[in-house]
Amino acid sequence: MRYSLITATLASGVFAARPFLNEPDTGIVDALGASFPVGSLPDIKNMNYTYYRNGAGGEWSYRNNLEVYNRYRFKPRMMVDITKVQDSLPTSILGHNFSAPFYISPCARADYAHPEAEINLVKGAAAAGILYIPSLYSHLPMETIAENAAENQTLFAQLYIPNNDTQTQTYFDRAEKAGYKALVWTIDSPGDASRQRAARFDVGSSNVELTRNTWEDLEKYRSMTKLPIILKGVQTAAVAKAAIEHKVPAIVLSNHGGRNLDGSPSALEVAIEMYQEDPTMFQKIEVYADGGVRYGSDALRLLALGVRAVGIGRPFMYANAFGQPGVEKVAQILKGELIGDSANLGVPDLKKIDAEVVNWTPNGWYS
Numbered sequence: 001m002r003y004s005l006i007t008a009t010l011a012s013g014v015f016a017a018r019p020f021l022n023e024p025d026t027g028i029v030d031a032l033g034a035s036f037p038v039g040s041l042p043d044i045k046n047m048n049y050t051y052y053r054n055g056a057g058g059e060w061s062y063r064n065n066l067e068v069y070n071r072y073r074f075k076p077r078m079m080v081d082i083t084k085v086q087d088s089l090p091t092s093i094l095g096h097n098f099s100a101p102f103y104i105s106p107c108a109r110a111d112y113a114h115p116e117a118e119i120n121l122v123k124g125a126a127a128a129g130i131l132y133i134p135s136l137y138s139h140l141p142m143e144t145i146a147e148n149a150a151e152n153q154t155l156f157a158q159l160y161i162p163n164n165d166t167q168t169q170t171y172f173d174r175a176e177k178a179g180y181k182a183l184v185w186t187i188d189s190p191g192d193a194s195r196q197r198a199a200r201f202d203v204g205s206s207n208v209e210l211t212r213n214t215w216e217d218l219e220k221y222r223s224m225t226k227l228p229i230i231l232k233g234v235q236t237a238a239v240a241k242a243a244i245e246h247k248v249p250a251i252v253l254s255n256h257g258g259r260n261l262d263g264s265p266s267a268l269e270v271a272i273e274m275y276q277e278d279p280t281m282f283q284k285i286e287v288y289a290d291g292g293v294r295y296g297s298d299a300l301r302l303l304a305l306g307v308r309a310v311g312i313g314r315p316f317m318y319a320n321a322f323g324q325p326g327v328e329k330v331a332q333i334l335k336g337e338l339i340g341d342s343a344n345l346g347v348p349d350l351k352k353i354d355a356e357v358v359n360w361t362p363n364g365w366y367s
């Protein structure tokens, strides 16, 4: 009895300090409206949900990705005319035009949420005017996804590049032939990941071999394709700097949604490190970032440092349980939040947002 009382007291202390880690009750279910039945959960099997939700190890990086944004409070500027801020939502990513500075990050196995799998994502992205980067480990072949694209829709192809040049050349040629406009080489997974939550259902990581990813390999790959190669999974300012030196056109700051190396930094922490070291890095290379972006206000902190576009993974994968309308709804919510949040922050033009709108001293219990 005494033991359980102590345990209960300790537990309530923990909850008081960390009121939620994952899903706050925001009333979003009511807000979503008629096409999203209130009171019923999406039909995703426990195993499939676990594959999406999973993080590596103790899931500290997964949770840190979600929590990190709120460590940095805004400094809202009042008395500013923000009434045209929505005009600044469209942007270009590697020279291709899109309706907003966010995109669908590459995530494997869209069939775990919906039988139409990646088709909902490619069509949803077209309807929303945003970039979609299909994963190499999509359920559907990259050709089928591309065939379902709208006319003139831009897609980039995510690849894990094996240490087998014949296989690599095949990937490059397939992506080029199918009309992809860039290759996104994921470099944050040279080893297997410990995914214990997923191991229960045997739905862990698919890259189980040790893979060599080096600058020499990059030079070689460049001679094997006409497509620009973007590096996904940059986790230090030093690697970002080296990417600039190697004339890489764009990088994605990412720890793979906390799914690979537990303890790896969030994209926001890497962006801060880059900014502190040399803010001009963001002008020398296009910088995208993903991990834990759930609200417009999360994205604004990344954009404030010079990030050009943010990627969203799990929210689109979960939303796909509702098919294409679910995918479009996520994009619509995020666009609305970007407009409303930048207005409330006193930013009249998203392209001109600067680091001064955030207090970069971490606040409160988290520091």
Ligand SMILES: Cc1cc2nc3c(=O)[nH]c(=O)nc-3n(C[C@H](O)[C@H](O)[C@H](O)COP(=O)(O)O)c2cc1C
Binding pocket: 051, 052, 053, 065, 105, 106, 107, 108, 109, 135, 136, 137, 158, 186, 232, 254, 255, 256, 257, 258, 259, 290, 291, 292, 293, 311, 312, 313, 314, 315, 317
């Ligand atoms: C279910 C799932 C599968 C993923 N598969 C891949 C993949 O095949 N290739 C890749 O580069 N990243 C993959 N990622 C990582 C995402 O591209 C992205 O970095 C991450 O999801 C962003 O974090 P967020 O889910 O918190 O938005 C995957 C992520 C999830 C959730």
